[in-house]
Amino acid sequence: MIKKFIKYTVSAAVLATMIQATPAFASPVTQGQIDATQGQINDFETKMQQLDNRITLAMANSEKLNNQIKTQQAKIEETKAEIEAAKKSLDTHKKVYSERLKSIQLEGKQSLATYAELLLTSTNLSEFLNRFTAISQIMEQDTDLLNGLNEKEQALKTAEEKLNSELDNLKKNQAELAAEQKSIEEAKNEVAAKLAASQNELQNLKDQQAQEEAARQAQIAQQQAQQAQQAQQAQQAQQAQQTQQQSQGTQQQSERPSSVKSAAVSTPATNVAIPTNSGSASAVIAYAKQFLGVPYVWGGTTPSGFDCSGFVSYVYRSVGVNLPRVSSSQQNVGTRISPSQVQPGDLVFRGSPAYHVGIYIGGGQYIHAPQTGDVVKIASYNPSSFSSAARILH
Incomplete structure (x- = not known):
C-alpha cells in the first residue's frame, strides 16, 4: 500500500x-x-x-x-x-x-x-x-x-x-x-x-x-x-x-x-577537397583566398578594392590567364558548362548576360566579391541560383 x-x-x-x-x-x-x-x-x-x-x-x-x-x-x-x-x-x-x-x-x-x-x-x-x-x-x-x-x-x-x-x-x-x-x-x-x-x-x-x-x-x-x-x-x-x-x-x-544529460552533437567537418587533376585550379583558389575581407569597390581591379569581375580577372592573371574586364564578356570565355557540373576553378555566373561572377572552390562553396558594402567572402553554392558556368582551366 x-x-x-x-x-x-x-x-x-x-x-x-x-x-x-x-x-x-x-x-x-x-x-x-x-x-x-x-x-x-x-x-x-x-x-x-x-x-x-x-x-x-x-x-x-x-x-x-x-x-x-x-x-x-x-x-x-x-x-x-x-x-x-x-x-x-x-x-x-x-x-x-x-x-x-x-x-x-x-x-x-x-x-x-x-x-x-x-x-x-x-x-x-x-x-x-x-x-x-x-x-x-x-x-x-x-x-x-x-x-x-x-x-x-x-x-x-x-x-x-x-x-x-x-x-x-x-x-x-x-x-x-x-x-x-x-x-x-x-x-x-x-x-x-x-x-x-x-x-x-x-x-x-x-x-x-x-x-x-x-x-x-x-x-x-x-x-x-x-x-x-x-x-x-x-x-x-x-x-x-x-x-x-x-x-x-x-x-x-x-x-x-x-x-x-545533454547529448553531444557532433557535426562532421566539411572538408573542401580540391581535385588533384588541376594544379592551376588549386593555385587560383589558394590565391583567391588571400583576398578574403577585401572591400567591394565599384570598378575595383586591385587588392585595395574589387568588384566581382575585377576580382576574378585579377586572380586569374596570377596563373597567366587574361580575362575580359566585365562579367558579361567573361561569360563567353572558355567552355560553357551547366552550373550543376562545376569543378573547382570554374567561373559561375548570374544573369544572361551576366551581372555577377564568382569562382567555384569545391565542397559546395564559391568565392566572390558580392556587392557594395560587403567584402570578398566564401559563400554556399546553389546551382539553381546561377544561370551558367564556364571552365577556363583544363
Whole structure:
C-alpha cells in the first residue's frame, strides 16, 4: 500500500511540474518568417549585384569615352593647326595678288592693256608666241589664285563647323554619361536602404528566436530540477520502508536519470577537397583566398578594392590567364558548362548576360566579391541560383 502511494505521489509531482513548466509565447518567431525575410535579402542582394554591374559597365564606358575624348582632342588640335595653315596660305595668296595689282596700277595701266602692249611690241613671230604663252600662264595663275582663295575660305569655314560639331557631341556624351551614373547610384542607394532594413529585420527575428529558445531551455532546466527533487523525496520515503522495499526503491532510482544529460552533437567537418587533376585550379583558389575581407569597390581591379569581375580577372592573371574586364564578356570565355557540373576553378555566373561572377572552390562553396558594402567572402553554392558556368582551366 505504501509502495503504491509513493508511486502515485511521484507520478503526480512529475505531471504537475511538466504542466507548470510548459513554455507559452504570445507570438513566437517561426522559421517561415525567417526564411521569408532571408528571401527578401537575397532578392535585394541580386538587385544590388545587377546595379553594381551596371555601374561597372558605365565606368568601362566612361574610360572608353575618355580615350575617345583624348583622340578627339588630338584631332581638334590637328584641325586648329590646319586652320592656322589655311589662314597663313590665305594671307600669302592675298599678299601676292595684292602686290600684282599694285604693280600694274602703279604703272597707270590696266592689266589687259599691259598684256596687249607686250604682245604688239613683239619683233617677230617667235617672240610674240613666247610672250603670248607667258601672258596666258600668268592669267591662268591669276584665275587659279582667285579660285584658291575661295577654296581656302570654304575649307576654313568647314573646319570651323566640324570643330564646333565635335565639341557639341563631346559635351552631349559627357552629360549623358553623368546622368546615367547618377541615376544608377540613386537606384542603388534606394535598394541599399531596403537591404539594410531587411537585414535588420532578419537580425531582430533571430534575436527574438534566440531569446525564446533561451527561455524555453531555462524552463526545461527548471522542470528537470523539479523532477530531480521529487525523485529525491520519493527515495527518502522508500528508505523508511522494509529492506525489500528499500532495495526495490534503490533499483528504481538507479534506473531513473537524476538529471537530463545533454547529448553531444557532433557535426562532421566539411572538408573542401580540391581535385588533384588541376594544379592551376588549386593555385587560383589558394590565391583567391588571400583576398578574403577585401572591400567591394565599384570598378575595383586591385587588392585595395574589387568588384566581382575585377576580382576574378585579377586572380586569374596570377596563373597567366587574361580575362575580359566585365562579367558579361567573361561569360563567353572558355567552355560553357551547366552550373550543376562545376569543378573547382570554374567561373559561375548570374544573369544572361551576366551581372555577377564568382569562382567555384569545391565542397559546395564559391568565392566572390558580392556587392557594395560587403567584402570578398566564401559563400554556399546553389546551382539553381546561377544561370551558367564556364571552365577556363583544363
